[in-house]
Amino acid sequence: MTSTTGYSVNHSKIVFEKFEDEMVLINLENGNYFSIRNVASLTWDLIDKGLNVQELSVELSKSFGKTEEEIQTDIKQFVDQLLAEGLIGISDTKSTEIVELDDTDFSNIEYGKPLLE
16 A cells, blocks of 8 residues: 555444543454554544555644654555454545645644554
């Protein structure tokens, strides 16, 4: 998979709910549940909106002042975890939704490698 490969949330196989600073994901096929926070939760939201790894890296680097390369490595590892757990799949379609992070308040979020817990 490349950094321009599209992904989509497996809505038919999982449920997820956001609570204050945490998002809980449940795989309905196997009963496994996960917690994601901060950058991982933001990344999940952006994957759900149709952004690929390259686009995620660009947007997150602007917001957190990290290099695109550093963020891209972290995002690729996170996406690989999500794929392995069946939480997302590869998508052939590209979202036409315009995603802007300018209105998002990142002041209370410090960049940290996104993790699936």
